[in-house]
Amino acid sequence: MPKKKPLVVVTRRLPEVIETRMCELFDTRLNESDKPLTPEELAEAMRTAEVLVPTITDRIDSHLIAQAGEQMKLIANFGNGVDNIDVASALGRSVTVTNTPGVLTEDTADMTMALILSVARRLVEGARAIPEGTWAGWSPTWMLGHRITGKRLGIVGMGRIGQALARRAKAFGLSIHYHNRRRAPVEIEEGLEATYWESLDQMLARVDIVSIHCPHTPATYHLLSARRLKHLRPHAILVNTARGEIVDENALVRMLEANEISGAGLDVFEHEPAVSPKLLKLAQAGKVTLLPHMGSATIEGRVDMGEKVIINIKTFMDGHRPPDRVLPSML
Numbered sequence: 001m002p003k004k005k006p007l008v009v010v011t012r013r014l015p016e017v018i019e020t021r022m023c024e025l026f027d028t029r030l031n032e033s034d035k036p037l038t039p040e041e042l043a044e045a046m047r048t049a050e051v052l053v054p055t056i057t058d059r060i061d062s063h064l065i066a067q068a069g070e071q072m073k074l075i076a077n078f079g080n081g082v083d084n085i086d087v088a089s090a091l092g093r094s095v096t097v098t099n100t101p102g103v104l105t106e107d108t109a110d111m112t113m114a115l116i117l118s119v120a121r122r123l124v125e126g127a128r129a130i131p132e133g134t135w136a137g138w139s140p141t142w143m144l145g146h147r148i149t150g151k152r153l154g155i156v157g158m159g160r161i162g163q164a165l166a167r168r169a170k171a172f173g174l175s176i177h178y179h180n181r182r183r184a185p186v187e188i189e190e191g192l193e194a195t196y197w198e199s200l201d202q203m204l205a206r207v208d209i210v211s212i213h214c215p216h217t218p219a220t221y222h223l224l225s226a227r228r229l230k231h232l233r234p235h236a237i238l239v240n241t242a243r244g245e246i247v248d249e250n251a252l253v254r255m256l257e258a259n260e261i262s263g264a265g266l267d268v269f270e271h272e273p274a275v276s277p278k279l280l281k282l283a284q285a286g287k288v289t290l291l292p293h294m295g296s297a298t299i300e301g302r303v304d305m306g307e308k309v310i311i312n313i314k315t316f317m318d319g320h321r322p323p324d325r326v327l328p329s330m331l
């Protein structure tokens with residue numbers, strides 16, 4: 001008798017090619033609406049499905065995990081960061097958690113570079129001037145930005161995306177500085193000609209642009225605190241494509257308002273999808289570039305993520321260790 005296919009509940013739309021393949025391989029319940037599943041629908045999935053495929057906007061907290069039935073075996077996150085999942089609670093109930101690392105690296109690094117250029121060179125204000133009819137010919141002083149060639153870039157979190165950004169930034173003539181939980185291997189440091197700063201405070205005081213690339217964990221919540229942000233110099237730019245919670249957003253806003261730093265490029269926010277009205281005002285004034293968490297948003301990237309989700313589910317269901325298993329030591 002053929003083996004019964006596992007019931008897999010998917011919380012959001014995935015690329016069509018991935019949904020089709022998942023339906024062939026598993027007993028897949030797709031969410032065909034544009035809305036996320038409600039907490040009740042998520043709880044129902046925990047009670048009935050063997051596999052849940054959430055995305056980073058689904059809060060899979062300890063309360064929800066406590067409702068998991070015996071049949072629930074795997075949470076296969078459609079995303080790299082797993083701060084939407086209470087991994088310790090899941091593992092405590094013998095539910096395996098997987099993610100989709102690696103396939104978003106280059107796309108997110110591209111978007112980070114775009115944000116650096118956008119803030120430094122006032123790209124959004126420039127792009128607005130023509131359609132809004134405010135461009136009255138050459139010479140307005142408002143269009144003067146800052147050269148990035150020769151500047152110092154400080155990377156917080158020299159993992160996959162941090163390194164991919166460093167490769168791009170080097171090609172743009174920036175010098176690379178970094179702070180990481182652990183110092184990178186010498187061949188990586190040498191290849192990127194990167195300077196390691198054990199002290200994040202000291203690095204912040206020396207760089208012109210700082211870009212955040214560590215995960216959001218209890219240890220990195222408000223890593224860029226009000227006190228730390230004060231180390232940045234008035235011409236500095238801060239870019240965050242990692243997670244909003246890593247930066248004290250209120251403190252950042254206050255510094256931008258007081259011209260204590262020159263600008264910011266943010267793809268992520270502390271209370272997504274809500275964005276502080278003060279940040280919106282700063283965007284209107286051209287001091288910040290705000291993006292709606294689209295750092296990794298490419299069609300190719302989403303398909304690659306979907307393929308990783310499928311491999312993780314299939315390997316797990318075949319009785320093997322899935323390649324992207326999330327372990328507590330990674331958090």
Ligand SMILES: NC(=O)c1ccc[n+]([C@@H]2O[C@H](COP(=O)([O-])OP(=O)(O)OC[C@H]3O[C@@H](n4cnc5c(N)ncnc54)[C@H](O)[C@@H]3O)[C@@H](O)[C@H]2O)c1
Binds near residue numbers: 104
């Ligand atoms: N904006 C987007 O669309 C988007 C897309 C992909 C990933 N991300 C975010 O980017 C983050 C980084 O992704 P990655 O693939 O480079 O991860 P990674 O695991 O390869 O790298 C993270 C690095 O941060 C370091 N780190 C961890 N804690 C630290 C601390 N307290 N201080 C300093 N360094 C610390 C780690 O040692 C590691 O080198 C993800 O966790 C995710 O939140 C965002």
